[in-house]
Amino acid sequence: MAGVNLATMTSTDGSKMRVGLVAGVEGEYGVAEKFGVTAGVLYSMQGVKFNALGVDLTYKLDYINVPILANYYLTKGLAIKAGLQPGLNVAKKLKAEAGGVSAEESLGEGVNSFTLAIPVGVSYEYNSFVLDARYNLGITSALDVSGSEHSVFSFTLGYKFGL
Numbered sequence: 001m002a003g004v005n006l007a008t009m010t011s012t013d014g015s016k017m018r019v020g021l022v023a024g025v026e027g028e029y030g031v032a033e034k035f036g037v038t039a040g041v042l043y044s045m046q047g048v049k050f051n052a053l054g055v056d057l058t059y060k061l062d063y064i065n066v067p068i069l070a071n072y073y074l075t076k077g078l079a080i081k082a083g084l085q086p087g088l089n090v091a092k093k094l095k096a097e098a099g100g101v102s103a104e105e106s107l108g109e110g111v112n113s114f115t116l117a118i119p120v121g122v123s124y125e126y127n128s129f130v131l132d133a134r135y136n137l138g139i140t141s142a143l144d145v146s147g148s149e150h151s152v153f154s155f156t157l158g159y160k161f162g163l
Contacts, residue, residue: 001026001132001158007046009059010138011147018058020045022154028071036071036079044087046142046150055098061111061142061150062091067119077125085136087115109144116140117150130158 002023008015026040047059069083092111095104121134138149 001040001042001130001156003132003154003156005045006153006155007048008151009048009142009147010149010151014050016049018045018047018049018060020047020062022156024065026067026158028160034073036073038067038069038071038081040067041065042067043090044152044154046152055096058095058097059107059143060091060093060095060104061089063087063115064090065117065136069119071123079123079125080121081123081134082118082120085117085119087117089113089115089142112140112142112144114140115142115150117152121154125160128160130156130160132156132158 005020005022006017008017022042022044024040024042026038028036028038030036042065044063044065047061049058065085065087067085069081071079071081073079089111092107093104094107117136117138119134119136123130123132134154136152141148142150
Protein backbone atom coordinates (compact mmCIF):
# COMPACT_ATOMS: atom_id res chain seq x y z
CA MET A 1 0.00 0.00 0.00
CA ALA A 2 1.15 3.54 -0.68
CA GLY A 3 -0.37 6.96 -0.34
CA VAL A 4 -0.26 10.39 1.20
CA ASN A 5 -0.21 11.74 4.77
CA LEU A 6 -1.61 15.11 5.79
CA ALA A 7 0.12 15.65 9.13
CA THR A 8 0.15 18.28 11.85
CA MET A 9 0.43 18.42 15.64
CA THR A 10 -2.37 18.99 18.10
CA SER A 11 -1.24 22.15 19.89
CA THR A 12 0.73 24.07 17.27
CA ASP A 13 -1.12 27.37 16.79
CA GLY A 14 -1.36 28.56 13.20
CA SER A 15 0.12 25.34 11.88
CA LYS A 16 -0.15 23.99 8.36
CA MET A 17 -0.16 20.36 7.34
CA ARG A 18 2.99 18.63 6.22
CA VAL A 19 2.22 16.53 3.17
CA GLY A 20 4.24 13.32 3.02
CA LEU A 21 4.44 9.73 1.89
CA VAL A 22 3.04 6.69 3.68
CA ALA A 23 3.94 3.25 2.31
CA GLY A 24 4.27 -0.29 3.53
CA VAL A 25 2.57 -3.65 3.94
CA GLU A 26 -0.30 -4.97 6.01
CA GLY A 27 -1.58 -8.47 6.55
CA GLU A 28 -5.11 -9.45 7.55
CA TYR A 29 -6.39 -12.48 9.40
CA GLY A 30 -10.11 -13.21 9.14
CA VAL A 31 -11.42 -14.05 12.60
CA ALA A 32 -15.09 -14.36 11.64
CA GLU A 33 -17.29 -13.65 8.62
CA LYS A 34 -17.48 -9.91 9.34
CA PHE A 35 -14.44 -9.42 11.56
CA GLY A 36 -10.71 -9.38 10.87
CA VAL A 37 -7.46 -8.22 12.45
CA THR A 38 -4.68 -6.48 10.52
CA ALA A 39 -1.10 -5.71 11.43
CA GLY A 40 1.39 -3.87 9.30
CA VAL A 41 4.64 -1.98 8.94
CA LEU A 42 4.43 1.48 7.37
CA TYR A 43 7.00 4.18 6.61
CA SER A 44 5.24 7.43 7.48
CA MET A 45 6.35 11.03 6.87
CA GLN A 46 4.82 13.15 9.64
CA GLY A 47 5.48 16.46 11.37
CA VAL A 48 4.15 19.99 11.14
CA LYS A 49 4.69 23.34 9.38
CA PHE A 50 4.29 26.69 11.13
CA ASN A 51 5.57 30.28 11.13
CA ALA A 52 7.56 31.72 14.02
CA LEU A 53 8.71 35.35 13.91
CA GLY A 54 8.54 35.47 10.10
CA VAL A 55 10.43 32.20 9.61
CA ASP A 56 8.65 29.20 8.08
CA LEU A 57 9.59 26.12 10.09
CA THR A 58 8.92 22.48 9.22
CA TYR A 59 9.46 19.62 11.65
CA LYS A 60 10.17 16.61 9.42
CA LEU A 61 9.53 13.61 11.65
CA ASP A 62 9.50 10.23 9.91
CA TYR A 63 8.43 6.97 11.52
CA ILE A 64 8.17 3.25 11.12
CA ASN A 65 4.60 2.68 12.33
CA VAL A 66 3.09 -0.67 13.28
CA PRO A 67 -0.71 -0.39 13.01
CA ILE A 68 -2.71 -3.15 14.70
CA LEU A 69 -6.37 -2.83 13.75
CA ALA A 70 -9.68 -4.55 14.27
CA ASN A 71 -11.75 -4.52 11.07
CA TYR A 72 -15.52 -4.85 11.04
CA TYR A 73 -17.08 -5.44 7.61
CA LEU A 74 -20.36 -3.57 7.20
CA THR A 75 -20.89 -5.21 3.83
CA LYS A 76 -18.70 -7.07 1.36
CA GLY A 77 -15.55 -5.00 0.81
CA LEU A 78 -16.50 -2.10 3.13
CA ALA A 79 -14.83 -2.11 6.55
CA ILE A 80 -14.53 0.24 9.49
CA LYS A 81 -11.39 -0.11 11.57
CA ALA A 82 -9.79 1.01 14.81
CA GLY A 83 -6.81 0.01 16.90
CA LEU A 84 -3.41 1.04 18.24
CA GLN A 85 -0.31 2.16 16.38
CA PRO A 86 3.13 2.27 17.98
CA GLY A 87 5.69 4.28 16.03
CA LEU A 88 9.49 4.43 16.06
CA ASN A 89 11.13 7.70 14.95
CA VAL A 90 13.69 7.08 12.18
CA ALA A 91 14.35 10.66 10.96
CA LYS A 92 14.11 14.04 12.68
CA LYS A 93 14.95 17.27 10.90
CA LEU A 94 14.02 20.91 11.19
CA LYS A 95 13.79 23.00 8.02
CA ALA A 96 13.77 26.81 8.23
CA GLU A 97 12.91 29.17 5.34
CA ALA A 98 12.97 32.97 5.28
CA GLY A 99 13.45 35.48 2.47
CA GLY A 100 14.08 32.79 -0.15
CA VAL A 101 16.86 31.19 1.91
CA SER A 102 16.42 27.77 3.49
CA ALA A 103 18.43 25.61 5.85
CA GLU A 104 17.84 22.13 7.21
CA GLU A 105 19.50 20.37 10.11
CA SER A 106 19.11 17.15 12.01
CA LEU A 107 17.60 17.39 15.45
CA GLY A 108 19.50 15.71 18.25
CA GLU A 109 17.47 16.10 21.40
CA GLY A 110 13.86 17.03 21.93
CA VAL A 111 12.21 14.38 19.72
CA ASN A 112 10.78 11.31 21.42
CA SER A 113 11.90 8.09 19.75
CA PHE A 114 8.57 6.30 20.44
CA THR A 115 5.00 7.46 19.87
CA LEU A 116 1.61 5.83 20.24
CA ALA A 117 -1.51 6.66 18.21
CA ILE A 118 -5.10 5.53 17.86
CA PRO A 119 -5.94 4.93 14.19
CA VAL A 120 -9.58 4.92 13.08
CA GLY A 121 -10.76 4.65 9.51
CA VAL A 122 -12.62 3.03 6.70
CA SER A 123 -11.53 0.92 3.73
CA TYR A 124 -13.14 -0.36 0.59
CA GLU A 125 -11.94 -3.33 -1.45
CA TYR A 126 -12.85 -3.88 -5.10
CA ASN A 127 -11.18 -6.45 -7.40
CA SER A 128 -8.30 -6.88 -4.90
CA PHE A 129 -7.56 -3.12 -4.79
CA VAL A 130 -8.05 -1.50 -1.40
CA LEU A 131 -8.71 2.20 -0.84
CA ASP A 132 -8.07 3.13 2.79
CA ALA A 133 -8.66 6.39 4.71
CA ARG A 134 -7.49 6.77 8.31
CA TYR A 135 -7.12 9.35 11.01
CA ASN A 136 -4.28 8.73 13.46
CA LEU A 137 -4.71 10.57 16.76
CA GLY A 138 -1.47 10.72 18.71
CA ILE A 139 -1.78 9.92 22.41
CA THR A 140 1.87 10.44 23.33
CA SER A 141 3.96 13.57 22.69
CA ALA A 142 6.25 13.49 19.66
CA LEU A 143 8.42 16.28 21.09
CA ASP A 144 9.62 16.89 24.62
CA VAL A 145 7.16 19.80 24.63
CA SER A 146 3.79 18.80 26.06
CA GLY A 147 0.82 18.90 23.69
CA SER A 148 2.85 17.89 20.65
CA GLU A 149 0.87 14.82 19.67
CA HIS A 150 0.61 13.86 16.01
CA SER A 151 -2.63 14.38 14.10
CA VAL A 152 -2.41 12.57 10.77
CA PHE A 153 -4.86 11.84 7.96
CA SER A 154 -3.67 9.00 5.69
CA PHE A 155 -5.07 8.01 2.31
CA THR A 156 -3.65 4.89 0.65
CA LEU A 157 -4.24 2.57 -2.25
CA GLY A 158 -3.13 -1.04 -1.94
CA TYR A 159 -3.40 -4.40 -3.57
CA LYS A 160 -4.66 -7.39 -1.60
CA PHE A 161 -3.63 -10.93 -2.41
CA GLY A 162 -4.03 -14.25 -0.62
CA LEU A 163 -1.20 -16.32 0.74
